Structure formats: structure tokens, C-alpha cells
Amino acid sequence: MSVTSVFPQLERLLPRISKPIQYVGGELGAVIKDWDSVTVRWALSYPDAYEVGLPNQGVQILYEVLNEQPDVLAERTYAVWPDLEALMRAEGVPQFTVEAHRPVTAFDLFGISFATELGYTNMLTMLDLAGIPLESRDRDDRHPIVVAGGHAAFNPEPIADFIDAAVLGDGEEAVLEITAIVREWKGEGSPGGRDELLLRLARTESVYVPRFYDVDYLPDGRIQRVVPNRADVPFRVHKRTTMDLDAWPYPKRPLVPLAETVHERYAVEIFRGCTRGCRFCQAGMITRPVRERSITTVGQMVKEGLEFSGFHEVGLLSLSSADHSEIGDMCSGLAQQYEGTNVSLSLPSTRVDAFNVTLAQELARNGRRTGLTFAPEGGSERIRKVINKMVTEEDLIRTVVTAYSNGWRAVKLYFMCGLPTETDEDVLQIAKLAHEVIRAGREATGSRDIRCTVSIGGFVPKPHTPFQWAKMETPEVIDHRLRALKNAINSDRNLGKAIGYRYHDGQPSLIEGLLSRGDRRVGAVIRRVWEQGGRFDGWSEHFSYQRWVDAASAVLPGYGVDLDWFTVRERDQNEVLPWDHLDSGLDKDWLWQDWQDSVTGFEQDDCRWTPCFDCGVCPSQDTEIQIGPTGKKLLPLTPVGSGLRVPQTVHQHG
């Protein structure tokens, strides 16, 4: 049965809304295949506005991996803004994909990548506009299998009622395996319907199907146990790890939008994983071990990615890019290749280290200097030991002064507020640090024309980290500390005027905390917030703290718990955590020990350079650290000359 485009209906709405181009498609790299020529069809989504969702690397990679399969098609869909949502409801236009404007409900699978929990309400809007029942149990064979992925899928319990399945970890191989199961099941004539298909997925032990697990609670509200309710369904579901990134050089044909988006660049992941061991960092914990992409693959990807996309900027991404074993050669090689081309190269600098300045200096060779950002995260040396961010005050000042001396006139410094054991004094130390940075910078450069921006956000404890047991601070305490810090920065007017101050107040963090460490009971809160109009919770102009508080107080007391119980309550060692049946590879005893070590300020080294400290990931997942150096160098590119290039046809049709 073929499926028709909803574009004619949509087109009549586009002149009446803002930024219509975001709903039109037409990106370079987009693929439109004949619906009837394929067996398995995926709709992929990043549940935010197009301008945020399009650049998402995860979706772009899976999009390309899936579309390379001859009998598979993948299209993309994003959250529509409220102006279009209202018109779609009024005119009966369903949630659509941007390539061929096909209705999402016609696809076999609807994959949603959650980088943040604040996208949950947008997922409900998409499901509802698609005509897919909000809850998994109300769906039947006519509806797509809704699959969640991304970092938030490491605790999908708050959305367990709304999704059919979740995949933990890297998606490249997982989407192909899911596709193979769906292909085979359809080939057999879809025996046993939806239930049988979900059962087959669950039996792989790497796809979590929430409906096959029952959660029992203790009288005090804590979880008693989570157990499978079907035969052959595993007690624990394991995360996926893609080994050998050189074998997966995606994106090769990045999506290049016509609409303006938040990142307009070709991004290459130079490695995945991080073992720096920052205790607040969920990304660093759940993506272990470190797997580097080799310098030659990176060079090849940059060359082809730029030629294909026409982007003028390249981002060398990872959780801590300066840690790549060949980052020096990579930066100087790329800088040499693109010297004089007006292509700019950038490194998200988060490590506080003068080496980062050297690298940025190298990348700025052709005159395009990108911003420098350092993330000491904690204001005092004591709190930095608690979070395992091994940076001394001297390190930080020396690094920033090096940046000023090398021509940067402004740097950004990132911090967190509300960390475990934190006191007002720890936060006030940030002001002292910033003053010292400006003072030393002025002295070293002889100029008053230098600035720094202090950016600070609320700490949110995340599952699968040593801080998963920690209590959050209340928004009142956070906001008090943020105000005190502002006053402290401005207490010295002379230095304070060279310091910019940006902060995120405590309320959104508390809700993020509820969603991060919530269990299935939180699903009712999400649904109620959405019913009361909650949309785009990651956007401060759309987020309503009151709406979340009201929904939590309407729903949670029925279960004998409340918002505070999920957020500002510290958990003890024996508590069954909602995500304990989801295996990130990290040994829970190791996490607990690291949590204990943090309180005493014991620092944990990086296993890339010191012996293994038994976090548990490699043996349990059968993975290993993959790092260089390979000893190879980037060869100079053949001079392009002045010949015009007629690019290949931009749209692939299957």
C-alpha cells in the first residue's frame, strides 16, 4: 500500500507561520526513496525544533547508515512549533517527515533520540499529531514501533509507558539489527503481530521493552524490584558499543539545511567515550571505553565532508578533544591543508590546559579565530576534587593568561552550582578566580582590553554516575548562591566590569533532575504537563516551572511520593534504582566506591595512562580501549587548482 505526501495540505499552512523553510526539506544529503521499493521504513526524530534537531549527529549518522541499505528507507521528523501545531490540528494535517512529507504513522519504526529529558513533552506532541496512541499498550499493528535512544535512554523509565522499546548506547549496529529483525518478521507475514515483534527484539538482550518488566514498590515508595514478566526476556539489558570507529566513518554526506540551524558546520567525532572520570558527567560514564578515530580517517572525512557540504567550518568533536593521542598532528595537519581557504577549524575546548591554547592557536592559522572555552566546573579546589576535575587554580590562571597572551581577548569559563557537599564559599570562589584571571591577564598583556565570561548552571545528578545517589539542592539555595556570586563578581568594580556573568536558574534543573532519576510513576507527571500545554521544555521562553510543580503535586501523592522525594532526597546504597536493570557496564559497587571517594576528595586517575581501576565496563561489555598513536601524518592535499567542480546530484532516489 503506497503512502501519499501531505505536502499539498501543509503547503497551504506554510504562508501563515514563521520560518516555513524548516518544514520543507530539500537539504543537501537528504534521501528520498520509493516507498514501495523497500521493506523496512524508519522515521527518525530529534524531539526539538528543526533548528536544533537537524544538526544532531546521532540522527544524521543513523539516517545515513539506514539509507545505505537498499531495502530500507529512513526519513526525518522534528517537533513543530506551536503556531504550526495549532494549524495542523485545525486542518487535520498529521505529523510528517521533512523529506517526502509522509505521515509518521505509516512507518514501521519511529526512532527518537533523546539527548535531554526536556524533550519528553515534545515526543508526546509528535505521537499525538501522528495519530499514534500516546501509550504503548493502546497501540496495535497499524502503528509504528516507537524506539527511544540517546543518552536519556539509559533511564527511560519516566517514558516507559509511551515508548515500545529503548536502545542503550551506540546506534550504528543496533539500528541494523533491529531492522534485520523487523525485515525477517515481516517476511514471515508478521506472525503474532506487534507483541511477537517486541518479544523478538527483547530477546536480543540489547533492546529494552518496558512492557515486559514489572516494577514492584515498597510501602515507603522505593522500588522493591524490577522483574521480567515473560519467558526468555533477560533480567538485564545491555548497552551497545560500536568498536572501531574507522569502520563507521559517518556522516559522509552530512545534511546541509536551507533553514538556519544552531550549528552550521561539518562535525567529525574524533573519538567516542571519555575516562577522565568527572563524577557528574553522565556522557563520560556511559560511553566508555575511549575509542579513537584515526588521524587519517578524520582527515579523509573532513576533506570529503567539506567537499560534499560546502560548509565553511569544521568541528573536531568529542567529550575532551585535546585528549586524542594524535591531536597535535591532526590540528597542524588540518590547519596546513586549509590554510588560506577561509575554512575555519574549531575544537570544543573544555580541558583547562595550556595545550588547548596551543591547539587553538594552530587551528587559527588562517586568521579565523574561534572562541576559547574552559570548564573548571567547580569554583574551589576542594569541590574540584569532589567532582574529580583535577585542575589547580594555577593551572587555570596560567591557561587563560596564555590565551590572552596569544591574542584571545575573551574566554568563557563554565561552572556548576549545587554540586554534592558544596557550600556558599565554594561558589564564591568563582568570583575570586575570575578576578585573578583578569588581573593576571592585564598584567601579562599590558592591556585592559581583555574579558572573561563566567557561565554557570545547576548540577543535575544523572543515572549511571557516582552522583546517582546524591541529593539535589533546592532552587532556592541555587538561586541564592547565584545571586551571591554575581554580587561577589561585581564587588570589585574595576575587575568586575571585565567579567560577563551568565547563569541558568535552579528551577529547570530541578525538573531535569526529576526526569533524569525518575521512575515509571513520573510518566503520569509528563503526560499531565503535556496535557496542560507543556511544549519545548528545553526553551526558557516555553518552560513553565509552575506547570511541572502543579502536575507533580496532582499526580505523585497518589503513589505516596512527591517532587522532593525524587530530587532533593539522597539515596542509600541498598536502594533499588529505577535503572538498575539497564546495564551501562559500570559496576554498581565501583560507582558506590567512587561516590564515597568523592566525598573525601580522593582523585581517580584516567585509565588511558594509569592501570585499570575496575569500573567494570570493558570486561562486562567485551570492549577495550582503542587509542593511538598510529604514527601516521596527514598528507598535504593535492592542490585543488582553479577547476570548477560540478557536484554530484544532491538528492538520492532509491
Add this chain to the structure above:
Amino acid sequence: MAKRQPEGGQDPVVQRIRLRYAKRGPMRFTSHRDFARAFERALLRANVPIAYSQGFTPHPKVSYASAAPTGVASEAEYLEIGLRAVVDPDDLRAALDAALSPGLDVIEAVQSPLNGGGSLADRIDASAWHLELPGITPASAEAAVRAFLAAGEVLVERLTKQGKRVFDTRAAVVRLELLEASSALGDVPSGVAEAPCAILDLVVRQGTPTVRPDDVLSGLRVVADLEPPVPPRATRLAQGVLTAQGEFVDPLAADRPAAVVGASSLV
């Protein structure tokens, strides 16, 4: 202390080329800024030896003539680029056309003198538009057109960046005529295929503020309560200098080699 001047300079402009391009179908929803970004990327994709401005943040040498509003299709948009190496204009047209998304189509490229010869803007003082009004009968459209042309002044209101602005639309309109239904361009939006669809031919002289097709439609609403049930579709067909006879002088005509190449036109 930091070097406050960029090292070296950019290569000089050795060739100037003017392009005519179209925004078609769904690509009419690109804003001018969207097109400009896509065009800069197309220059890189096609390996065009574009020249850059001097300074800390060099910009590619691209200048645009009056761009059609977002949501309006066009067969006649113009821009000029400066190159640091000489290329064949026809090869350039083909390479850039391939480098842009389908629907953003480069129609013609001609070399223009490096110095003198006047700017593109000097060669454009009027614009021809084709307006399709699905759901409007030719008879009611004709009555509205008559009322509009009979009026000495038709004031309309538009929200601009400077706030609400009231201005006359009548004076700028050189021609406004009802065309035969058979002159529709491409597909009529589906769902209205059976419905009537009035088609208007509109010529507007440039001024301040520029009177756009939607302003003229507002004018028709003011004079005759003409209210299309679905959004009308507008397409710009030509820009240029309007002669006393009401003919358009193509802005590229003066630069075009004697033997006309590659020009295709709907006008």
C-alpha cells in the same frame, strides 16, 4: 599583544559575473538569508574561485539585487559575484546550479565589466508578478482589479521591522490585469483543483517602501473585500528597467555577448 591586523591580504577581483536564478516550488519558502547561506556553500561545493573582502572576517564577494520576499517564487532573481580567477560563465552556471538544492536554479551567467557599466541595482526599477488566487472567481477578481485601478490611492498596513506602517499601493502599480485561467504556472495546490482560480498579471515600480504582491492583495481586500480562502501563490517573472512602452529591459542584456547563450525565460 595581539596582532590587531590580519596578515596578508585577499586576492584581488579579476572577473565579475552576474547571475540570474530562480526560486521554485517549495524552495520559495527560503528567506533571502537562507538563500545567501546556501549560495555561499554552493560556491565552496563547486570550487568557485570566489574573492573575499579584506579584514578580520573576510566575506565572499557576493552582492544581491532586490530579493523576492519569503514565500514568493521567482524566475528572475539577480546577483553579482567577484572572482579571483577567471572562469567560463557557462561552466560556472552549470557548476553552481548543480551545487544548489533542486528548486534553487541558476538560469544564466554573464560576465560584466570590472569597472564601470553601472550596478545591477541601476538596471532594476520594476518587477513583474504572476499571482494565483485559488478559490477566487475571475469575475470577483476582475471587479476588485477595476476598483483598485479606479482608486487614486489605496492605503494598506504592513508590519515591518520598524513597526506598523501605512502606505499607498496604488501609485506603484503600473499594470494589473486578469489573465485567462489557462495561464496558471505548474500545479494548482491540490484540493482546490476543481475550485475556481483567478490569475493576475501585476507590474510594480520600485519605491520606498517596496510594494510587494501581498501588499497589492491587501489593497484588493481594502477596495473590494477580496479575501482568498487559501493563501495565494505569487511568482516574480521579471525584473528590469521599464520602458515607456511597458516593456522590461533585462538587467543582463547589456552584458550579454551578441550571441545569446543559455537564456530561457518565462516572460
